[in-house]
Structure formats: structure tokens, C-alpha cells
Amino acid sequence: MLKDFIEDKIRISLSDKSKSKFFELDISKLVLSIPNNPDHGDFSTNFALINAKALKLNPFELAREISTLLDNEDSDLFERVTVEKPGFINFKISKKIYHDFLAEVLIKGENFGSFPLNGKKILIEFVSANPTGLLHLGHLRNAAVGDSIARILKFSGYSVTTEYYINDYGNQIRLLGESLKSRVMQKLKIESKIPEEGYKGEYLLDVAELLLSEVKSDDLLSKDYEFFSNYAIKYLINEIDKDLKDLDINFDSWYSERDRIHNTDLLSKTRNLIKSVQGLYEKDDAQWIKTSEYGDNDDWVVKKRDDASTYFMNDIAYHHDKFQRGFDNIVNIWGADHHSHISRLKASMNLLSNDSHKLNFVLIQFVRLIKDGRDVSMSKRSGTYTTIRDMLSEFNKDLVRFMMVSRSSDSHFDFDLDKCREGSDDNPIFYIQYASARINSILNKDEVVKFTESQVDLSLLIEDKEINIIKKILNFPDIILDASNSMSPHKLAFYLQELSALFHSYYRETKILVDERELSGARLFLLKSLKTVFTNGLTLLGVSSPERM
RNA sequence: GCGCCAGUAGCUCAGCUGGAUAGAGCAAAGCACUUCUAAUGCUUAGGUCGGGGGUUCGAAUCCCUCCUGGCGUACCA
Numbered sequence: 001m002l003k004d005f006i007e008d009k010i011r012i013s014l015s016d017k018s019k020s021k022f023f024e025l026d027i028s029k030l031v032l033s034i035p036n037n038p039d040h041g042d043f044s045t046n047f048a049l050i051n052a053k054a055l056k057l058n059p060f061e062l063a064r065e066i067s068t069l070l071d072n073e074d075s076d077l078f079e080r081v082t083v084e085k086p087g088f089i090n091f092k093i094s095k096k097i098y099h100d101f102l103a104e105v106l107i108k109g110e111n112f113g114s115f116p117l118n119g120k121k122i123l124i125e126f127v128s129a130n131p132t133g134l135l136h137l138g139h140l141r142n143a144a145v146g147d148s149i150a151r152i153l154k155f156s157g158y159s160v161t162t163e164y165y166i167n168d169y170g171n172q173i174r175l176l177g178e179s180l181k182s183r184v185m186q187k188l189k190i191e192s193k194i195p196e197e198g199y200k201g202e203y204l205l206d207v208a209e210l211l212l213s214e215v216k217s218d219d220l221l222s223k224d225y226e227f228f229s230n231y232a233i234k235y236l237i238n239e240i241d242k243d244l245k246d247l248d249i250n251f252d253s254w255y256s257e258r259d260r261i262h263n264t265d266l267l268s269k270t271r272n273l274i275k276s277v278q279g280l281y282e283k284d285d286a287q288w289i290k291t292s293e294y295g296d297n298d299d300w301v302v303k304k305r306d307d308a309s310t311y312f313m314n315d316i317a318y319h320h321d322k323f324q325r326g327f328d329n330i331v332n333i334w335g336a337d338h339h340s341h342i343s344r345l346k347a348s349m350n351l352l353s354n355d356s357h358k359l360n361f362v363l364i365q366f367v368r369l370i371k372d373g374r375d376v377s378m379s380k381r382s383g384t385y386t387t388i389r390d391m392l393s394e395f396n397k398d399l400v401r402f403m404m405v406s407r408s409s410d411s412h413f414d415f416d417l418d419k420c421r422e423g424s425d426d427n428p429i430f431y432i433q434y435a436s437a438r439i440n441s442i443l444n445k446d447e448v449v450k451f452t453e454s455q456v457d458l459s460l461l462i463e464d465k466e467i468n469i470i471k472k473i474l475n476f477p478d479i480i481l482d483a484s485n486s487m488s489p490h491k492l493a494f495y496l497q498e499l500s501a502l503f504h505s506y507y508r509e510t511k512i513l514v515d516e517r518e519l520s521g522a523r524l525f526l527l528k529s530l531k532t533v534f535t536n537g538l539t540l541l542g543v544s545s546p547e548r549m
Numbered sequence: 550g551c552g553c554c555a556g557u558a559g560c561u562c563a564g565c566u567g568g569a570u571a572g573a574g575c576a577a578a579g580c581a582c583u584u585c586u587a588a589u590g591c592u593u594a595g596g597u598c599g600g601g602g603g604u605u606c607g608a609a610u611c612c613c614u615c616c617u618g619g620c621g622u623a624c625c626a
Contacts, residue, residue, distance in 0.1 A: 037569070046568060049606080059606080086606065088569065130626070172626055197625095286624050297551085304624040311626045339553045340621055365554060366620075407562065410554060412619065414561070419575080426561085426575055427588085434588055442585045494563060497573075508581090508590040549588075 001481075002101050002474045006043060006091070007032050009077060013070055020069055025051050032091075034475070041082065041090035042471065048087040059087030098470045099458040105473060105529040113476045113536050115157035122158045123322055124150050126333035127244070128165040131236040132176045132199055135243045135388040137377055138335065141367050141413070143388075144404035144542065146333040147249045148489035149362065151540045156484035161327075164251045165318065168233050169258040170311070175199065177229030183208040184228070188217055207235050243388045247397055248542045261317050267309060270317040270352075271302070279351045289316075289348060295356075296347035315341070316348045323354040331487070336363045362487050364409045370416040395420065398543045402429040405489040405541055428497055429543065435500040435507075436534040437549040439527045442512050446524060460522040465506040469526060472499050476533050480540075489541060496537045503530055 011027045014020050029050055032043040048063035055062065063083040070089075071081040079092040105112050126146025129139045147162070154160045167173075179199040185192035187208050194200055211220070211231055237254075244250070261267055274280050279290050280302070287303035302313035322330050334341075342361050349356040369377045369386055377386065391400055399420060406428065407413045419426035461470065476495070483491040512523045535545045 033568085035569075036572080040569070044569085049568080052606090085569070167626070170626065284624080288624095301624045306624080308624090310624065314626090335620095336554065337620055343552085363554075411562075412555065416561080419561085428574070430588055431574090434586080438586060438589090445585055490563080494573080501573085504589060505591085507585080508587090511585070513585055549586080 001477045002093075002097070003032055003043070003478055005101075006077070006093070010045075010070060014066070022066065022069075025055075035090065040084065040088070041080075041092045043093070044084075044088050044090045046088060048083075048089060052087060060085070063087040063089050095462065095467065096459070098467060098474070099461065101474050102458055102461075102470050102526070102529060105532055106525065109532060110536060112532055113480045114155045115477075115481070117159065118157040120158050120328040121161070121326065122153055122329040122331060123161050123163060123325070123327040124153070124331040124333065125163045125165055125322075126150075127240075127249075128167070129240065130167045130172060131233045131240065132172055133201055133236065134203060135240055137367060137369060137386045137388070137391065140388050140391065140400065141404045141409075142333055142335060142364050143244065143247060143249055144401045145362070145364055145409055145489060147247070148401075148405050148492075148541050149331070149333070149487045151542070152480065152484050152489060152492065153487075155536075155540055156480055158329075158484075161252045162250075163253040163255055166233075166237065166254055166256045166258075168256055169262050169314075173229050173233065174225055176232050177225035177227070180204050180207055180211075180228040180232045181223070181225055184211060184220055187212060188220075204232070207232055210235065243392075246392055247388070247401060255318070257314060257318070260321070261314055266321055267314070267317050270320050271309075271313070273320070273352060274302075274316075274348075277351060277353070289313075289351070291344050291347035291351065294347040294350040296343045298344075300344055312341075312344065315345060316352075319345060319349060319359065320352055320354065323349065323352075323358070328358060330359050331362065332360070333362045333364060336365045339363055360487075362409055365412045367404070367413045367415050370414050371418060376417075398433070399427065399429050401542045402432075402493065406493040408488065408490050428493075430549075431504075432496050432500045432534065432538065433543075433546055434549055435503045436531060436538070436545040437547065438507060439503070439531045439534075440547050442527060443524065443531070445513060446520075456521045456525045457518055458522050458525060460519050461526060463510065465502070465509065466523075466526060469499075469502050469506060469530065472502055473529055473533050476537070492537055492540060496534065496541075499530070499533065499537075 007030060010032075011030060014025065014027055014030070015023045017023045025047075030045060030047050032045050035041060035044045048066055049059045052059035052062050060083065067081045067083050067089050070091075071078060077094060077097060079094045081092075082090045084090055108114075124146065127135070127139055127143045129135055135143070150160050150162045175195055175198045179194050182192040182194045182198070183204045187205075211228075271280075274289060281288050281290065285305045286301045288299045289302045290299055292299050300312055301310055302316070303309050319330070339361075346356045346359060349359055367377070368375050394417075403415060403420060416426075421427070461467070479492060479495045483489055510523070512527060513520050514523075531545075538545045
């Protein structure tokens with residue numbers, strides 16, 4: 001990374017005892033940032049401002065001394081080093097450095113912006129919608145954000161496992177089975193009512209139809225609800241997976257609650273473990289866990305009066321299992337409506353002496369669908385939601401995925417359908433893909449120069465707009481790191497829009513394929529580098545980069 | 550009541566581990582196609598960063614407090 005490279009150079013200069021009198025300063029505090037105002041150079045640092053007090057020096061004077069030292073040190077690196085008002089040191093990087101770093105972009109290709117394996121293992125769980133219906137809008141943002149975070153983490157050097165927790169056990173599943181059975185009976189003209197709390201959506205009619213085509217109706221009459229539950233789960237998981245694949249989301253692991261928690265001794269083992277550290281007590285005929293002693297505000301029931309374990313107990317067992325599987329970081333992407341579970345789950349992991357710092361959460365705020373200025377997130381037919389399938393029948397995957405990651409997950413998000421239709425000015429993904437397509441179009445027209453990457457003179461790229469594009473390209477790895485550390489794919493989305501803007505502006509002003517072959521070659525190299533960044537960046541967001549539009 | 554998130558331009562939102570004159574897109578007004586894709590570009594206008602205190606060289610950013618909106622506060626999952 002260019003920034004690291006320069007920071008290192010500065011650190012080396014400052015800590016050189018023979019030349020520098022600042023070698024006692026804590027150089028780990030040296031941070032370069034990119035100033036808003038281009039007059040302040042390519043990078044700047046507040047290092048002198050931070051350290052002035054400790055040295056009992058005037059910050060401006062300190063900055064001056066440091067800058068003089070650096071300016072003399074490496075004339076190849078800096079075009080100039082200046083000092084501004086309170087004590088900022090501003091660096092203008094020489095064009096040669098930019099050209100040198102640009103040359104590496106195409107060598108790295110699809111790995112440009114990525115980081116080598118760091119040996120850390122991350123488990124990231126997301127979507128995990130109950131298999132009692134199709135995926136709907138509420139799951140869409142979770143899916144898009146979760147998958148993009150997983151891709152970004154992987155790209156930045158982590159070994160990532162994505163996991164979908166299948167809630168295929170318990171009351172809801174019984175109701176699902178009974179509801180399906182009821183639908184089958186209705187098809188057979190046998191009077192049957194869906195349970196009060198059951199699943200009344202019409203999709204179960206389709207499942208019933210399918211079931212009747214596969215199994216003789218006489219045989220079905222004698223089946224209990226479990227048979228129907230199993231059939232419905234299998235069907236619905238398959239449908240969910242289909243929708244996810246349409247979004248280009250593939251899970252590494254599907255974790256069945258029934259198989260892994262209830263049909264094993266995991267639950268009893270976990271319970272015994274809690275008991276072994278005196279973490280359980282009986283009250284009101286129920287069993288409670290002492291989470292209040294481990295960082296939560298309350299204790300919680302883990303076994304109900306009827307002897308069944310609570311959902312929370314199952315979740316403790318599941319997360320304990322996650323810890324046992326040896327991950328360095330366990331990430332849950334949750335809807336914001338589950339935020340209250342965080343503190344009790346963390347407290348439980350503390351109690352089990354798992355390192356709860358390894359357990360992290362990304363909370364996703366709600367999305368509202370807006371159509372004709374009104375909230376249409378829920379359809380008029382009560383109980384049915386806008387499904388992902390419905391969304392994808394009207395909007396393509398690229399648009400949907402990009403929109404879902406283009407805002408901070410902390411923000412509520414209004415998705416205005418009318419503003420996102422094809423050709424709309426309010427459709428940012430087209431803007432980015434169009435940039436990428438324009439580049440392709442030029443690259444395809446290059447019959448004259450017959451551009452080859454090896455023989456190109458990048459020092460011909462001297463226009464301001466060219467240098468600005470190079471700077472932005474070289475900033476890509478920093479963006480990846482930032483998006484990865486903060487698990488915020490929207491930072492990448494914003495970056496790609498900014499990069500597109502730089503390109504479009506450059507494109508309108510500058511002819512790429514000109515008579516001077518050398519110059520064309522250098523510009524084609526720049527464009528190909530841009531294309532690399534677009535492709536790499538969009539891929540991380542699960543968005544394609546079409547060859548033409 | 551308590552907890553989490555949000556409140557920044559007319560609208561939708563970035564910026565929040567403190568930095569220099571607060572940004573982008575859309576909408577508004579005006580301009581630019583005999584050119585490698587005008588799904589574009591270039592101008593202009595638009596702000597008491599919810600209110601009030603505090604911390605310091607410096608606050609949209611940190612602390613306190615109040616107001617508004619969303620979500621949550623089960624022996625449901």
C-alpha cells in the first residue's frame with residue numbers, strides 16, 4: 001500500500017538517531033490521512049500537533065523541524081513537504097512514485113487490493129431465516145450485507161466460513177407441519193382448519209400440491225405432523241437456497257438446529273458446563289442462568305416449567321459450539337430487532353469462559369420499500385411480505401444487492417422502487433457499471449496501439465485528472481482494509497461511485513486513443529487498471545461488471 | 550421506565566478511533582453531443598451538522614442533558 005510505504009519511510013527517517021533528534025517520539029502515533037483540500041497535499045499528518053505538548057515545543061516549530069528533516073531525506077519520494085498553520089505537515093508525493101505504484105496494479109490483477117492470508121479464522125453467520133416461508137425483504141439486506149462482508153473479510157486475508165443456522169426444531173416447526181397438513185386435507189376436500197398461530201400464506205398450497213403429486217393421498221391421511229414438517233422444511237430450505245443462489249450467495253455451512261443441537265448431546269453438555277460453574281439456579285419451577293453476574297442486567301430462563309429448553313438455551317449451546325470450533329472471530333449479522341439478545345449471549349459466553357471479545361455483531365436496521373411515496377414493505381394481504389423472489393422478478397440482482405449495501409447498516413433505509421428503475425438518474429449502480437462498460441469499449445477498439453502491458457511509459461500520465469485517478473486507484477487497498485475492519489461494505493460502495501465520477505469526467509475531457517502511440521499506451525494502461533479496480537470492487541459487493549451496456 | 554439505532558442541503562444519505570473552508574447523488578436553474586457509449590460531463594444555487602451545556606490549540610465527531618423518530622424490552626422462536 002502506498003500509504004504504508006510512505007508512513008514507513010517517514011518512521012525510518014524520524015527514528016534514525018544519527019540524523020533525527022525526534023527518535024524518542026512514539027512513531028506508532030504517526031498517521032497519514034488524505035486531506036479534503038488538495039492544496040494541503042496528497043497526505044498530511046498531525047504528528048507535530050500531537051507531540052508538541054510532550055516536548056514543550058510550539059507545534060508549528062516542531063512541524064517545521066520535522067518537515068525539513070524529511071524533505072532533505074528522500075528527494076525522490078516527495079515533491080514537497082510543507083507546514084501549515086497550527087502544525088500540520090503536508091506531503092506532496094512525486095509523480096514518479098505514483099507511476100511506480102500504478103505499474104503494480106495490473107501485475108496484481110484480480111488480487112489488487114487484497115491482503116495475504118493472516119492466519120485468522122472467522123465464522124460469519126447471517127440470514128438464518130426460519131424455514132417456515134420464503135425469504136422476504138426483511139432478509140434481503142441481511143443477506144446482501146452479510147455476504148459482502150464475508151467477501152471483503154476473505155479478500156483482506158481472513159479464512160472465512162459462512163454459515164446459515166436452520167431453525168428446524170420447536171413450536172414453529174410443529175405449526176408449520178400442522179399448517180401443511182391442513183392445506184393437504186383441504187385439497188382432499190376434508191375439512192381442516194389451519195391452527196390459529198399457523199402459517200396461512202398461500203405458498204403452502206403449492207407445497208401441498210407438490211406433496212400430493214408425489215405421495216398417494218391415502219398414505220398421507222395417516223401421517224402425523226412431523227412428516228409434514230419434514231417435507232415442508234426440506235422444500236422451503238431448497239427454495240431459500242435457490243433465492244440465495246439467485247443473489248449469488250452460497251453458504252459454506254448449513255447448520256441444522258435439530259441435527260446438531262437436539263439430536264446430539266450438545267445441549268446437555270452445555271447445560272452441565274453451566275452447572276459446573278454454578279451458573280444455574282431454580283426459581284418458580286424453572287431453571288435460570290446467572291447472566292447478571294457476567295455482564296448482563298438480568299438472569300434468564302433456560303428451561304421452562306414444562307421442562308423444554310428455551311430458545312435462548314439453544315442459542316447458548318449453538319454459540320458455545322461455535323467457540324469450540326476454534327474461530328478467532330465469530331460474527332453474527334442480526335436484524336436490529338434482536339439487539340437485546342446481544343448482552344445476554346455475551347454474558348453467557350463469559351460465564352462459559354469463552355472469550356466473548358471474539359463474539360461480534362453487525363446489526364442491520366430495517367428497510368422500507370417505498371412505492372408511489374408510500375410504504376409497501378408489507379403487502380395488503382395480511383401476513384404476506386414482499387419476497388426476494390418478487391423483487392428479483394422486477395429488478396436485477398446487481399441493482400438489488402448494490403442498493404442494499406450502499407448505506408450504513410446502522411441507518412434505516414428507504415428503498416424507493418420508482419427511483420431505481422432502469423435508466424433512472426437515481427440509480428447509482430448503472431453509473432458504475434457504465435464506467436466499466438465504457439472502458440471495455442475503448443479497450444476493444446484498440447487495434448492501432450495493440451497495447452501490451454510490459455512496454456508502456458507511465459511517466460506520460462501527467463494530467464491532473466490522470467494523477468487523481470491514479471491516487472484513487474492506489475487508495476483501493478486502504479478502502480478494503482477500512483471496510484474490512486469496520487465490517488462496512490457501504491464504504492466500498494461509496495468509493496466505487498467516486499472512482500466512477502473521476503473516470504466519467506476524465507473520459508469526457510480526454511481522448512484515450514490518440515495518434516501518439518506511447519501516450520495511448522499509457523492511458524490504456526490506466527484504463528485497464530481502472531477496470532481491474534471496478535471488477536474487484538464490484539465482485540466484493542456481489543455485483544457484476546458487464547462488458548457492455 | 551430501561552436498552553439499541555438514527556436526527557447533517559428541499560429529498561436520500563456519506564463524513565463520527567477530534568483536525569484545516571462540512572461532502573455526494575437526486576431534485577432546482579443554466580450550459581455542452583459531426584468525438585473512444587450523452588445511462589455522460591461542466592456551471593450555479595442550496596447548511597445555526599435536532600436544542601443546550603461541557604472537555605481543548607481545535608468538536609458534525611468525545612462527555613452530560615433535553616427533544617424527536619424507529620426498533621426492542623417473554624418460562625415465543
